[in-house]
Amino acid sequence: MTNTPSKYIDIIGFPMDLGADRRGVDMGPSALRIANIQTKLEQLGYKVSDQGDIFIKNQERQTVKNPKLKYLDEIVKTCEALAKRVEKSLTAGHFPLCLGGDHSMAIGTLSGVAAYCRKNNLEPGLIWIDAHADMNTHETTPSGNIHGMPVAASIGIGDKVLTNLYGFSPKIKPENVFLIGLRSVDCLEKELIKKSSLKVYTMTEVDRKGVNFIINKVLKDLKQRVQHIHVSFDVDSIDPSIAPGVGTPVSGGLNYREAHLLMETIAECGCMSSLEVAEVNPIIDTKNKTAELTAELIASSLGLRIL
Ligand SMILES: [Mn+2]
Numbered sequence: 001m002t003n004t005p006s007k008y009i010d011i012i013g014f015p016m017d018l019g020a021d022r023r024g025v026d027m028g029p030s031a032l033r034i035a036n037i038q039t040k041l042e043q044l045g046y047k048v049s050d051q052g053d054i055f056i057k058n059q060e061r062q063t064v065k066n067p068k069l070k071y072l073d074e075i076v077k078t079c080e081a082l083a084k085r086v087e088k089s090l091t092a093g094h095f096p097l098c099l100g101g102d103h104s105m106a107i108g109t110l111s112g113v114a115a116y117c118r119k120n121n122l123e124p125g126l127i128w129i130d131a132h133a134d135m136n137t138h139e140t141t142p143s144g145n146i147h148g149m150p151v152a153a154s155i156g157i158g159d160k161v162l163t164n165l166y167g168f169s170p171k172i173k174p175e176n177v178f179l180i181g182l183r184s185v186d187c188l189e190k191e192l193i194k195k196s197s198l199k200v201y202t203m204t205e206v207d208r209k210g211v212n213f214i215i216n217k218v219l220k221d222l223k224q225r226v227q228h229i230h231v232s233f234d235v236d237s238i239d240p241s242i243a244p245g246v247g248t249p250v251s252g253g254l255n256y257r258e259a260h261l262l263m264e265t266i267a268e269c270g271c272m273s274s275l276e277v278a279e280v281n282p283i284i285d286t287k288n289k290t291a292e293l294t295a296e297l298i299a300s301s302l303g304l305r306i307l
Contacts, residue, residue, distance in 0.1 A: 005272060005302060006095040009046045011038065012085050013053035016078065018062070018071035019104025019147035020247045024283030029053055029099040031245075031282040031291035032298075037099070040299045049094075054081050068138040069159060075146050076165055079108030083166045086112025090274065091119075097298065100278035102247055103134055106150035106232050109276045111166035113230045114154075118168070125176040125226030126154070127218060129262065130234035131250040133185045133193055133200070140188035147247065147279075150232075151177065152192065174198050176226050178218045180262070181206065181237035184250045203252055211258045215265045223271055230274045231266060231301065235294050243293055245285020247278075256293075263300035275301060 013029030033050070041048045056078045064070045082098065086109055089096040098109050110126070117124040128134070128151060136148040137158035146162070153162040155177065156170030163169040175197040183203040185193065193200060199221070201214050222229055236246040239253035254262070266272050277298060280291050296304075 005270070006093055007045070007047055008092070008094040009041055009048045010089040010094045010096050011048060011050040012082065012089070012096055012098045014056075014078070014082055014098055014101035014105045014108070015053050016056050016075070016101035016105055018056070018059055018075055018102070019145055020102040021070050021143070021145050022247065023059060024281040025100065025102045025247045025279055026056070027282045028101055028278075028280035028291070031280050031285070031288055032099045032277070032295055034288060035291040035295035037295045037298060040295055040304070041302060044299065044303050046302070051085065054078055054085070067144045068141060069146060070144045072146065072161060075104050076161055079105065079111065080166055082108030083111035083115065086274065087115045090116040096274045098276035100276060100280070102147040103130070103150055103234050103278040104146040105276060105278055107153050107162060107165055109232070109274070110150070110154045110171045110230065113228065113274055114168070114171035115166060117228050122227040123176065123225065124172050124228045124230060125222040126172055126178065127222070127229065127231045127266070128177060128179045129181050129232070129237045130179065131181060131184050131236045131253055132234070132248065133179060133182055133189050135189045135192050136186060137192070140186065140192065142186055151179070151198070155196065155198070157192065176222070178222065180214060180218070181254055183252050206254070206258070211254070211261050212265065215262050219265070219269045219271065223269070228273045229271050231272050233275065233277045233297070235277060235279050235290060238293070243290045245281045245290030247281050259297055260300050263297050264305070266301050267303045272301065
């Protein structure tokens with residue numbers, strides 16, 4: 001188990017909005033850079049290398065071929081490029097920080113993480129912080145949007161083109177996946193979750209048990225089972241009253257302190273080996289406040305403390 005995140009952080013931008021079929025989230029990486037993410041991390045003592053964005057073709061230059069898997073070809077192609085970059089960063093002993101982009105990016109990020117883990121004989125684990133379960137497949141999706149499918153694809157459920165992305169499947173064992181913050185789950189998705197061995201903490205559990213209890217339990221469980229913890233943070237997990245600029249806002253999310261406490265506790269554990277943030281949408285934001293909050297939360301997850 002790597003006990004401290006690498007001193008070297010590689011920022012990888014993934015300006016993807018095809019998985020959400022809605023413009024705006026493609027500007028997420030820029031919004032996070034404008035919120036000074038690099039400086040914030042350098043102030044914590046990290047050496048940060050911004051590797052720029054992966055090129056993704058505009059929605060306007062493409063057509064939907066399969067309405068149940070919209071923009072599949074471009075998403076697969078670019079997620080494979082992302083996987084390659086993530087794997088390379090980890091192989092160099094660095095910490096990849098992927099800035100989205102809609103959450104379809106996680107199919108790529110997790111492919112890179114899983115490929116690195118396979119080669120190094122490490123078991124990967126995943127903390128998925130999200131208002132949604134992202135457990136749809138082409139058969140259950142009401143929208144055809146691939147950003148609702150990355151958890152399913154990563155545990156090997158769904159269309160083969162997605163599950164086998166980067167050449168192997170599954171990327172991660174469902175029992176090593178912990179979902180926190182859920183409050184909007186589609187009907188058929190619920191059935192898939194119940195049949196799976198995913199560990200799920202909905203907002204009801206957050207209300208009852210509190211973030212402190214939940215994240216400590218998740219980290220303790222994961223540390224016993226895996227050697228690489230990836231955190232996938234969908235900014236829509238936070239309440240839209242403080243994070244309005246997200247792909248799919250849902251009321252009843254994490255409040256300001258709950259979100260920070262979650263990230264601060266992850267930092268204290270010292271066991272996170274890679275991180276991605278998804279779904280920042282500057283077009284429906286107010287003066288970039290959602291990206292500002294997200295940049296603060298990233299800093300908290302990498303060691304920023306009040307004292
Ligand atoms: Mn999501």
